[in-house]
Amino acid sequence: MTETFWLWQFLGRLHPLIVHFPVGLLCVALLLEVLGWRRPYNELRSGITALLWIGAISSVVAVVFGLLLVNVEDYSGELVTLHQWAGIATMVLSIVTLGVLRTGRQAWYRASLVLTVVGVSVAGHYGALLTHGEDYLSSVLPGENSTPESDFGETHFTFASNANQPLTEPQVAQLNLEVRSILAHNCYSCHSATKTKGELRLDQKELLMKGGENGPVLVTGRPEKSELIRRVKLPAGHKEAMPTKGKRLTEKEVALLEFWIKQGAPWPSGPEKSIYRVAALEPRLPALPPATAELSQPIDRFVNVYFQKNKIKWKPAVDDRTYLRRVFLDVVGLLPTPEKIQAFVADTRPDKREQLVKELLSRHEDYAQHWLTFWNDALRNDYSGTGYITGGRSDITQWLYASLKTNKPYNWFVKELISPTKESAGFIKGIKWRGTINSSQRTEMQAAQNVSQVLLGLNLKCASCHDSFISDWKLDDAYAFANVFADSTLEINHCDKPTGQMAGRRILFKELGNISVDAPTEERLRELADYLVQPQDGRLYRTLVNRIWAQLMGRGIVEPVDVMDNAPWSQDLLDWLASDFVAQGYDVKKLMYAILTSRTYQLPSVGVREADQLMAPTYVFEGMVRRRLTAEQFADAVSVAFTPLYADSAIVYKLLPETIRQEVPFPRAALVKNDPFLTALGRPNRETVSTSRTSQANLLQALELTNGEKFNQALKSGAEQWKARYPTAEALVKVLYRKALGRDPLPKELAVAEKMIGKNPSVEGIQDLAWAMALHPEFQLIY
Structure with a gap:
């Protein structure tokens, strides 16, 4: 290959420096011109003219240097072409603008100047995409990274303790996936089909092994002799360091590439499907594990096998109050009444929990009003927002x-x-x-x-x-x-x-x-x-039972729930639930009954400090994940315990058919339009599918619960009613505790509460007490 004369390379690389002259000067000229449109400033005219001349000249120089750069360096692809022609068009427009200015045609001159600045902006945009990657702007937009295709953070690959020991098939597949992820996110912007710098492509095996214009980039088995490793290890700022833009590879990523090369740089030789885990499509009915004296229910029998394998001991089931509140919130989304709690605790029937679940599942209206939230999120069904004004969207409520x-x-x-x-x-x-x-x-x-x-x-x-x-x-x-x-x-x-x-x-x-x-x-x-x-579409039914399990247990058998090709923590349990679901007539309530009455569901809840723990490959199931009430559950809990949060005039609720409104005791949050309160507590806008919500508290939620008008006005209204109904402090506090937390206050709690509201309860004191109780973990969490 003929070596390029150094001067042309040097001048070409001045292109980014020179190009900022027309960008800045022409934009300033337009700004000064706009300032003078209504109130002419004659003293600005000579300055504007000078800026236009300098901008036009520098745009010519920038184009010349840019053409030198694209011809002596390794730039190619559609983005380069678009940037090049946008730059040439800007140069022409700047020269035309000067010519029109000399004719004295003010309107034509101003229009030409605006077009020139637009041209500068377009050329600069494509230049930025070339320099920083095609997602330079889009990557920071809201929602762009909310549903990533995969977890491309630090590698999950575990290095073999003995580098000379052959890798197993699953290890090779995982290694391949990790390496492809590193290359895709750090190298493909310059070395793929869309842009091929140095004649090097890293997106296909044969092209990677072939190398670029300077020869091979890796020597299998010898990372220390591989150009790829040398380049990614060079310090930032070095002219040969790779990647040339964006963040550098982490030490773990470099170590993984070295390990991959040392293992012979394995890459699938056949169809690339072999490097990805693909869940089976067809249904599968695994044999039921043997029952024990205490565990006869199918779900528990599968979980028992899992517990034995992971050396986990069964814990005692939760008490009646905890189970009652948990099931009420999961099935109908409401708090149980004090009377219901008292009756359930006093019930001595051995099957009272099974009878409770049957009773709640037969409350068809309450069930529908609660589960409407889940399906609205999943089916992106909402009552207002993008598309409704123009008729470009319809609801399925x-x-x-x-x-x-x-x-x-x-x-x-x-x-x-x-x-x-x-x-x-x-x-x-x-x-x-x-x-x-x-x-x-x-x-x-x-x-x-x-x-x-x-x-x-x-x-x-x-x-x-x-x-x-x-x-x-x-x-x-x-x-x-x-x-x-x-x-x-x-x-x-x-x-x-x-x-x-x-x-x-x-x-x-x-x-x-x-x-x-x-x-x-x-x-x-x-x-x-x-x-x-x-029925032979086992994937459809595995996906559904996994979603229901995740809603009731806080974490799916497969996570994320939208990536059903990921490995489940119990393949047998997932397959059995899906097969049984089909055998039971595709009945969602029967599926829920099986889960809710299992000993597994009745285990004490498990807390996690970080949400990432639920997605980690090392996750071990031990029981239901403790979780925060959803926005709608919290709003309805406030409505039940203190005062209705939404009035009968709630817009969507009011527009519902009379047959539905008669079934609703108060406007349930699932049936009202989104507002700042529900948004702060996690309700999505539903322009896109949303199949999970975070359970972590955040600053926006704290601010809304502290200063939000809707929440505090509702508590104030409720406080006025409570004051009129219960004039004495002790009776009022006990009733509030029973309705909100399902129990009597402890002596210390009673003393603090009575001090807060005063001997003669005030509206402000009652409101403060209700606010404190609504923010109590015992109210906000499902244990």
């Missing part, structure tokens, strides 16, 4: 409420979502966003993404833009599935750029059946629904 109230079998529930009636069509129709959108945001792709995520525990979002590098799914798969929902054939877009290739039509899992390619949309959706709900 009445259909969903009726489905929950009647305990519609889950297979029919899914059928009516995918092959919808008018009342249930809002889910797959998605949101018609106004203005220009990414191709991955079109309604057909939303349908494909949402059906995959909610019903199959599968993240298709990244594959909607490009081939996924941490799963098997390809861009072609995503478009073929989205095309099932489309009225016309979709053109495949790669990273939002049209490819000219038209998508096929097929279901994600071909084992389930073939879609009639040329059939009308309604017929295709009926076929898709039938294929997905058939």
Whole structure:
């Protein structure tokens, strides 16, 4: 290869320095011009003219140096072309602006100057993407990192104690995944199909082994002789250090790359599916472990095997009060009344817990009002927000409420979502966003993404833009599935750029059946629904039982619940629950009954200090995870214990059919529009699917509970009613404790409370006491 003359390289690398002249000067010229539009400043005219001349000249120099840079350095790809032509257009516009200024045509001059600054901005934008990566702007936008494709933090790979010992197959697969993740997030921006600096690509095995223009970058078995390792170890600022931009690799990441090379740089030689864990699609019914004298229920028998394997001892079941409150909140989302607590504690029947669960599950209206929250989140159903004003979105509230109230079998529930009636069509129709959108945001792709995520525990979002590098799914798969929902054939877009290739039509899992390619949309959706709900689609039912388990136990058998290809902590338990769910007629309440009456559910709750502990590969199940009340549970608990938080005039509640409103004792939080109070406590905006909420307290929540108008006004209103109803301090305190915490106050608590509200209770004192009780962990947590 002919060596480039050093001067051209040097001048080319001055391009970023020179280019800031037109960026700054032309923008300042426009600003000064705007200041003079209404009130002319003659003294500014000569300065503006000078800025335009200097800006135009420097834009010419910047273009020349930029052309030198792109021709002598390793820059290529569509972004480079866009940046180059935007820069040339800016240069032309700046020269035209000078010419128009000399003609004296003020309107034309100002328009030309505005276009020049727009050109500078566009060229600068593409320059920033080249310098800092294509996600330079998008990576900091809200929600961009909320649902990552995988955990790309520090490596989870455990190095073998003996480097000479061969790795097992699972270890090789994990090592491959970790290395691919490091390369993808640190190297692909410059060394992949979209941009290939130094003729080096690291996204395919044969190209990685081939190396770049300077030869191989790794020597298998010899990390110390590998150029790749030398480059990533160079100090920041060194001209040969890699990556050239962004954060450097951590010591653990470098060590992992060295270990990988020392092991021979293993890479799958066949289809790349072999490096990813892919959960089985078909159902599986494992044999029930043997029962014991104390453990006869199937769930407990599987958990007992798990406990024995992990050397965990069974703990005594929680007391009646704890179990009663736990089940009430999980099934109907309400606090039990003092009378119910007293009666349950006094009940001597040996099966009283089973009878309690049956009773709560038969409270169909309360059940529907509570579980509406879970399904609203998952099905992105809401009562206001983006799309409703323009008719680009429709809700499914009445259909969903009726489905929950009647305990519609889950297979029919899914059928009516995918092959919808008018009342249930809002889910797959998605949101018609106004203005220009990414191709991955079109309604057909939303349908494909949402059906995959909610019903199959599968993240298709990244594959909607490009081939996924941490799963098997390809861009072609995503478009073929989205095309099932489309009225016309979709053109495949790669990273939002049209490819000219038209998508096929097929279901994600071909084992389930073939879609009639040329059939009308309604017929295709009926076929898709039938294929997905058939019993042999074990993934559909594993995903559902895992979600229900996570809601009741605080953590799924598989986590995250949207990544069903991850390993469960008990494969047998997950498979048995899914198979039994189908055998029991797809009955969600029967599934809940089995979980709620198990000895496993009745174990003492387990606290975690950090949410990350629940996602760690080392997680060990020991019982229900202690968790905070959801926004809706907390609001309803305040309504039951103190005073209704929402009035009968709550907008959505008031618009519900009379038949539904008659079933609601007070406006439940699940039936009202989102507001700052519910947002602060964790209710999502539901423009996208949300299948889990954080249970961790945060600053916004603390501020809302301390100074929020809705919460404090409700407590004040309640305090006025409490004062009128209970004039003596002791009686008032005892009633509040019984309603809020389900018990009498301890002597010390009673003394403190009476001192707080005074011998003759004041509204302010009662309000302060109610506030303190509402913030008490015993009120806010499900133990």
